Structure formats: structure tokens, C-alpha cells
Amino acid sequence: MSLINSAPEMVLTSTVDQVLNWTRKSSLWYMLFGLACCAIEMMHTGGPRADLDRFGMAPRATPRVSDLMIIAGTLTLKMALRTRVLYEQMPDPKYVVSMGSCSNCGGLFQYAYSVCDGVDKVIPVDVYVPGCPPRPEALTEGLIMLQKKIMQEKWITRSSDTPRLGGPVGERA
Amino acid sequence: MDSTGIHAALRGRFDTAVGELAPGPFEASIEVDASVIEAVCTFLRDEEGLEFANLSNLSGADYPELERIQAVYSLFSYKQRHSITLRVNADRAAPVIPTVEAVWPAANWLEREIFDLLGVEFSGHCDLRRILLPEDWVGYPLRKDYEEQPDYHGISTVRESLLTMKRD
Amino acid sequence: MSVELEVHDSQGLATEEMTLNMGPQHPSTHGVLRFIVKADGEVMRRAIPDIGYLHRSIEKIAEKVGWHGFMPYTDRVDYVAAMACNQGWAMAAERLADIEVPRRGEYCRVIAAELSRICSHLLGVGAMGMDLGAITPFTHAIREREMIMDLIEELCGARLTFNYMRIGGVAWDLPHGYVEKVSHYLDHFEPVIEEFNQLLGLNRIYVKRLADVATVDADMAIAWGLVGPNLRGSGVDFDVRRDIPYSVYEDFDFDVPVGSGEMGTTGDCWDRYIVRIREMDESMRILRQALAGIPEGPVIARVPRNFKPPVGDVHVKIEAPRGEQSWYVSSDGSEYPHRVHIRTGSFTAMGIIDRLSRGLMIADLVAVIASMDIVAPEVDR
Numbered sequence: 001m002s003l004i005n006s007a008p009e010m011v012l013t014s015t016v017d018q019v020l021n022w023t024r025k026s027s028l029w030y031m032l033f034g035l036a037c038c039a040i041e042m043m044h045t046g047g048p049r050a051d052l053d054r055f056g057m058a059p060r061a062t063p064r065v066s067d068l069m070i071i072a073g074t075l076t077l078k079m080a081l082r083t084r085v086l087y088e089q090m091p092d093p094k095y096v097v098s099m100g101s102c103s104n105c106g107g108l109f110q111y112a113y114s115v116c117d118g119v120d121k122v123i124p125v126d127v128y129v130p131g132c133p134p135r136p137e138a139l140t141e142g143l144i145m146l147q148k149k150i151m152q153e154k155w156i157t158r159s160s161d162t163p164r165l166g167g168p169v170g171e172r173a
Numbered sequence: 174m175d176s177t178g179i180h181a182a183l184r185g186r187f188d189t190a191v192g193e194l195a196p197g198p199f200e201a202s203i204e205v206d207a208s209v210i211e212a213v214c215t216f217l218r219d220e221e222g223l224e225f226a227n228l229s230n231l232s233g234a235d236y237p238e239l240e241r242i243q244a245v246y247s248l249f250s251y252k253q254r255h256s257i258t259l260r261v262n263a264d265r266a267a268p269v270i271p272t273v274e275a276v277w278p279a280a281n282w283l284e285r286e287i288f289d290l291l292g293v294e295f296s297g298h299c300d301l302r303r304i305l306l307p308e309d310w311v312g313y314p315l316r317k318d319y320e321e322q323p324d325y326h327g328i329s330t331v332r333e334s335l336l337t338m339k340r341d
Numbered sequence: 342m343s344v345e346l347e348v349h350d351s352q353g354l355a356t357e358e359m360t361l362n363m364g365p366q367h368p369s370t371h372g373v374l375r376f377i378v379k380a381d382g383e384v385m386r387r388a389i390p391d392i393g394y395l396h397r398s399i400e401k402i403a404e405k406v407g408w409h410g411f412m413p414y415t416d417r418v419d420y421v422a423a424m425a426c427n428q429g430w431a432m433a434a435e436r437l438a439d440i441e442v443p444r445r446g447e448y449c450r451v452i453a454a455e456l457s458r459i460c461s462h463l464l465g466v467g468a469m470g471m472d473l474g475a476i477t478p479f480t481h482a483i484r485e486r487e488m489i490m491d492l493i494e495e496l497c498g499a500r501l502t503f504n505y506m507r508i509g510g511v512a513w514d515l516p517h518g519y520v521e522k523v524s525h526y527l528d529h530f531e532p533v534i535e536e537f538n539q540l541l542g543l544n545r546i547y548v549k550r551l552a553d554v555a556t557v558d559a560d561m562a563i564a565w566g567l568v569g570p571n572l573r574g575s576g577v578d579f580d581v582r583r584d585i586p587y588s589v590y591e592d593f594d595f596d597v598p599v600g601s602g603e604m605g606t607t608g609d610c611w612d613r614y615i616v617r618i619r620e621m622d623e624s625m626r627i628l629r630q631a632l633a634g635i636p637e638g639p640v641i642a643r644v645p646r647n648f649k650p651p652v653g654d655v656h657v658k659i660e661a662p663r664g665e666q667s668w669y670v671s672s673d674g675s676e677y678p679h680r681v682h683i684r685t686g687s688f689t690a691m692g693i694i695d696r697l698s699r700g701l702m703i704a705d706l707v708a709v710i711a712s713m714d715i716v717a718p719e720v721d722r
Contacts, residue, residue, distance in 0.1 A: 031366075033366055034372060034373075035372070035373055035395065036372065036395055036397075036417070036420065036717075036718055037416075037417060037420035037501055037502060037718070039372065040420060040421065040464070040501055041500070041501060043483065044483060044486070044487065044490075047480060047483035047484070047487070048480050048483060048484045048487070049483075049484070049487050061367070063366070073395075074395065074397050076393075076394060076395060076396055076397065077307070077325045077326075077328060077330070078306065078307045078393055078394050078396065079365060079373060079394045079395070080325075080326075080328055081326055082365055082366065082394075086366055106332070108413065108414065108417065109397045109398070109402070109417075110332055111332055111402075111405075112397055112398035112399075112401065112402060113314050113319070113321050113330070113398050113401060114305075114306060114314070114396050114397065114398045115397055115398065116328055116330075117330075117332055121328055121329065122328065132502065133500075133501055133502065135500065197653055197654075198651055198652070198653040199436065199437070199653045199654065199655045200654075200655060200656060226560070226563045226564060227563045227564070227566060228566060229566065229656075229658070229665070229667050229684065230656060230667040230669055230682070230684040231684075232669040232680070232682035232684075233680075233682075234654075234671050234679065234680040234682075235680070245654070245669060247656045247667065247669070251563055251577060251579055254584065256656075258656065277564055277565075277566065278564055278565050278692075278693075278696070279564065279565050279566030279689055279692065281692060282688065282689070282691075282692040283684070286688075290400075303393075304392060304393060305392065305393035305396040305721055306393055306396060307393070314398065314401055315400065315401055315680075
């Protein structure tokens with residue numbers, strides 16, 4: 001207490017967790033992983049009008065430097081195995097946003113023979129964004145929710161092997 | 174040239190291996206015996222006045238009650254601006270149709286697609302592999318009696334829903 | 342990556358053939374495509390496409406959901422230009438069931454389809470720039486797309502998957518003041534095309550990357566079944582809208598742009614690019630005429646909910662932005678289609694890449710894919 005009172009005004013006090021979470025949520029680099037229709041809306045979200053750059057989000061081409069995977073579109077069974085490989089290639093901490101009905105639950109294609117109904121059958125998901133396809137505003141809201149979720153994380157205990165706080169966790173790969 | 178003229182030209186060359194001209198409710202079509210399909214296609218492509226240089230579509234359909242799988246060739250000539258539909262029937266138990274890949278290279282992928290989804294073997298095809306589905310897929314999904322496998326590499330394909338896509 | 346040992350003596354030197362994997366995840370806009378590249382250093386011997394990562398069994402679903410119910414699925418056949426697929430399906434079902442569409446309905450279809458075509462070509466040329474390393478034109482294209490999407494949203498309530506057309510016409514009439522809004526937008530859009538050319542099309546680096554690369558001559562294009570802008574880029578003067586007219590395209594006066602090798606050889610990547618740019622101009626011409634000449638009347642014919650077309654099959658061809666779509670629809674006289682097969686432009690364009698890639702540099706493969714304007718769901722369906 002005495003430290004806060006005696007520190008100059010330009011000094012802020014916080015916890016380590018909060019600082020780490022703040023840095024993490026402010027530079028979420030997302031992997032360009034457009035699968036189907038939602039990919040176009042994802043590009044529009046990154047485009048001039050919705051402008052994801054204002055959240056410090058930048059598209060990245062490879063999973064090895066990405067923090068966030070936006071599953072944008074229908075996940076077919078042929079692609080599902082590759083998606084798991086890509087997820088495993090991402091460094092911790094890693095987050096997954098499931099964008100659109102198809103990756104949430106199969107959507108229109110849930111009875112199709114070649115479609116995996118829900119990406120959470122393959123990898124764990126942090127935020128589900130509904131819509132077919134979701135508007136850029138909807139995806140932005142989903143990403144803001146992810147940022148809120150990141151802010152609640154306890155850094156010391158977190159790893160991808162333990163369930164995350166405050167969100168649905170799918171089956172482990 | 175209209176379909177009657179095309180049929181007459183084919184009949185003159187191939188006799189009864191080429192079936193009657195079926196006017197059909199929508200489009201005239203010609204049934205061709207599987208054994209001569211490549212020769213018929215080469216003839217249609219090269220003959221003066223016919224010049225079908227383009228295979229615009231190659232579809233397949235399953236007819237379980239007739240015990241056959243039908244391949245439907247839709248040909249188009251950019252030079253003469255006419256088109257014709259050919260039909261080839263294959264036995265459903267072991268469907269084999271000679272490839273026309275040598276006539277139009279576009280047939281390569283279209284035939285692979287039919288092989289993948291309907292299980293028609295195109296004899297003489299240089300690279301007859303599954304194209305849309307994974308190599309280790311079981312069954313031919315566009316056949317009417319296709320049964321889905323319960324899982325694919327550990328990913329369950331059982332849909333947890335009361336709704337069903339099956340026709341009653 | 343695996344390396345196969347192989348002796349290659351072009352100049353008496355032994356080299357190894359490398360097998361590189363490209364995709365299915367890659368940072369381009371064409372969806373999930375995969376290439377297995379057999380390369381000798383930087384030069385490709387072959388690039389073998391591996392497709393099917395977005396095979397969503399749309400053709401099987403058609404056999405289960407009935408005639409009207411299939412319309413939303415056609416949006417997903419080609420989500421970049423969903424109106425064209427809507428129209429293909431509607432036309433096939435109408436021809437089978439002998440339904441006549443009211444003239445105002447046809448005009449609404451043309452307006453929607455041409456807006457969608459501009460939208461699609463914008464993404465095509467924008468993505469082409471991005472694939473070759475120029476990201477600014479892409480943001481310009483996205484900006485224009487947003488405006489067109491606003492217009493389409495006003496028409497049908499959706500930005501991407503429109504579900505606007507119905508068997509027998511269109512779902513809704515044009516909203517109040519729509520004609521003025523679209524005309525106003527076209528006035529804005531006309532100089533944008535010129536801007537695009539200055540920014541991208543005539544850019545020296547861009548031209549060098551595209552001219553004389555992956556040339557397809559007319560005979561080869563026809564034999565391999567290339568369609569649409571890819572076919573016209575090779576100098577074949579054919580457009581389904583003009584040569585096998587459907588809908589009300591006969592009423593309109595428009596040109597068919599054809600590649601002529603302005604920057605290199607006829608049928609190279611740059612020709613395919615410029616054909617798309619010029620087609621946007623022609624689409625604007627069609628739009629202006631359609632907006633001026635739209636007749637009064639109903640927009641949809643009376644179609645029973647459960648109609649049963651007679652037994653038979655049809656081939657319907659329409660000019661989608663990615664080229665002629667050929668719909669094979671067969672009816673067994675029931676409330677459900679017996680078989681639906683869609684031969685799309687991207688499918689054949691993808692098929693020729695194996696042939697085209699031989700001898701090209703690895704970096705050119707991206708230019709070839711982009712110039713063919715391939716969209717993965719159209720390949721896989």
C-alpha cells in the first residue's frame with residue numbers, strides 16, 4: 001500500500017497476469033485459414049470497413065507464428081485431420097474461434113457424408129460465432145469476447161493441456 | 174447441324190452400335206454401346222461438319238431399379254455451335270466404360286469424379302484415383318444404396334439428431 | 342518435404358527431384374487447395390493438384406431436400422458469385438417443370454446476377470494482386486465489394502449467400518428507390534476500374550509477372566474444357582449470354598471481351614486478367630440497360646410447393662463469373678431430383694494446371710492459380 005501511495009503518477013501497478021494477458025489480447029495474430037464461405041467474410045472483417053487491425057490483429061500465413069486460428073467454414077473429414085496437424089503446430093498459448101454454423105455444428109451440411117459436424121470434434125474451441133456466414137460485426141464481437149476471455153486467464157497455471165477458464169472445451173485431440 | 178443429322182452421320186459410320194435417336198421430353202440424345210464410345214467420340218471430334226472439340230459435361234447417374242449406371246456425355250462444338258448428348262449404360266454390379274481421355278483431355282478429371290462418386294471404372298484411364306474423397310474412403314456415395322461408415326479415422330460421423338435425411 | 346534421388350542430366354549434371362507440398366492451408370483466397378509440386382530446383386516438373394478438401398456432398402444433398410429446398414445449397418456451390426448458381430438451378434428446374442418466369446422477374450435476376458458478377462470479378466482481380474504480393478489493390482477491391490454487398494443486402498437480406506432466386510422467379514421485388522441507388526453506385530464505380538488498371542493492371546512488375554506465363558492457346562483451351570474468362574482470355578469469342586441466350590440477355594447490347602495478347606502472347610495470364618476487368622465494364626452496360634428497361638408486373642410465377650416434373654433430364658448452361666456452368670439435372674418424376682451434377686468453371690481450370698505447370702517456376706504457380714480465378718468450393722462442390 002505504501003508503494004502505491006509513494007509511486008509517481010505515471011506509474012501504474014498491476015498483476016503479472018494482467019500485464020501478460022493485456023499484451024496477449026492486444027496482438028492476436030490470426031492464421032489465414034479460410035475453408036469456405038466464411039473465409040470471404042473473414043477477409044472482409046480484415047478489410048477496410050471492419051478493420052481488424054485496430055485490435056492489433058494481423059493475418060499470418062503460417063501456424064508457427066499464429067496465436068489464433070479462425071476456423072472459417074465447413075470442415076470436411078478430409079480436411080479435419082489436417083486441421084488437427086495445424087493446431088498442433090501452433091505455439092502455446094493458442095486460441096480457436098469457430099466461425100459460422102458449419103464449423104460450430106455442421107450447419108447446412110451436417111448430414112452430408114463427407115462433412116465433420118463441428119470442429120470441436122477435432123480440436124478444442126474457445127469462442128463459437130453463429131451465422132451462415134456471420135457478418136463482420138458478428139466475428140468482431142466474437143473476437144472481443146475472446147479478448148475478454150484472455151483477460152481472465154491465470155498465466156501461471158495455463159497450458160493447452162488443462163481446460164481453459166470460462167468457456168466450452170471440446171474433446172482433446 | 175441438328176441432332177437428326179448428327180445421328181444419321183453416326184449411323185452411317187457405326188451402324189447398330191449406335192442406338193436410336195431418343196427425342197426425349199427435353200433434349201434429344203443418342204444411346205451408344207460402351208464398346209464403341211471412344212471411336213464414336215473420336216469420329217464426332219474429327220469429322221468435317223461435326224467438330225465436337227469440347228466435352229462440356231460428363232455426368233453419371235445411378236438407376237438401381239434398372240440395374241445400371243448411366244454416363245451422360247454432353248458435347249459441344251464451338252465451331253459449328255451445335256451440341257449433342259450421348260448416353261452409355263454400364264452394368265451396375267461391375268460398371269466398366271472405356272475412357273475418352275485420349276479424345277478430350279478434359280475427360281480425365283470428369284471421369285475420375287464419376288469413378289470417385291459412382292464407382293464406374295473407366296478402362297484405359299491413365300490415373301484413375303479418387304479425386305474428391307480421400308484415398309481410403311469406403312463406398313461410392315452417389316449410389317442410391319450408399320451406407321455411411323460410422324467413423325473416419327476416429328472422427329465419428331454419427332449425427333446426434335432426431336432429424337433424418339432419408340426419404341421415407 | 343521428401344527428397345527423391347534421381348539423376349537428371351540436362352547439362353551433364355546430376356540433380357535431385359524434390360517433392361514439395363503446397364497447401365491445403367495457404368494464405369490465399371482461393372480456399373483449400375493442395376498441390377504436390379515435383380520440382381527441379383526452382384523449376385517445376387509437375388504440380389499435381391489434390392482437391393476435395395471442401396467436398397460438401399452438395400450433389401447428394403440435392404437428391405434429399407427437394408426442388409425448392411435445394412436453393413440455399415446452390416449459394417454454397419460458388420459463394421463468391423452465388424446468384425449465378427441460384428440462376429442455374431432455377432433455370433434447370435423451370436425447364437424440367439415447364440415454368441415460365443415473368444419478365445420483371447427475369448430482369449431482377451439479370452440485375453442481381455450482374456451485380457454479383459462485378460462483385461466476383463473484383464475479388465478475382467483483387468486476390469490476383471494479393472497473390473502476387475500487392476496487397477493494396479486487394480483492399481481497394483474489398484472496399485468496392487462492401488458497397489455492392491450493401492446493395493445486394495438491400496435486395497435480399499444477405500451479404501454473401503443470397504438465396505434470392507426461386508423456381509419461377511425471384512423472392513422479392515426491387516426495394517423502393519433501388520434503380521436510382523444502383524445507377525448512383527455505377528457512376529461511382531466507373532472510374533474505379535480505370536484506377537484499378539493504373540494501380541495494378543498496367544503496373545510494370547505485375548505485367549512482367551503475368552505476361553507470357555502459362556499460355557493456353559485456343560485449341561488447347563477448348564480441348565481441356567476451359568470456360569468463361571479463361572476461354573476468352575485464350576482468344577475464343579464465346580459467351581453463353583450472347584451465343585446461347587438465356588433469361589433476357591437477348592434484350593441487351595454488350596460486347597464480349599477477348600484476350601489478344603496485348604502484353605505478350607494470346608492466352609497468357611495477363612489476358613485472363615484483362616478479360617475480367619473488361620467484363621466488369623460490360624456488366625455495367627448490361628446493368629444500366631436493365632435498370633432503364635425493367636418492365637412492371639409480378640416477379641414470380643405461381644409454382645406449387647410440391648411439384649413433380651416429368652421424367653427426363655436436362656443440361657442447362659449459364660455464364661457464371663467463373664465461366665460456363667453446366668447443370669445436369671435428372672428427374673424421376675418425384676418430388677426430389679434424381680441426380681444433379683454441376684460442371685463448374687473452376688473444376689476444368691484446376692484440371693489443366695497439371696499440364697500448364699510443367700517447366701514453370703514455382704513462384705509462377707501462384708500466378709496461374711490466381712489468373713484462373715479458382716474458388717475451391719466450385720471445384721469440390
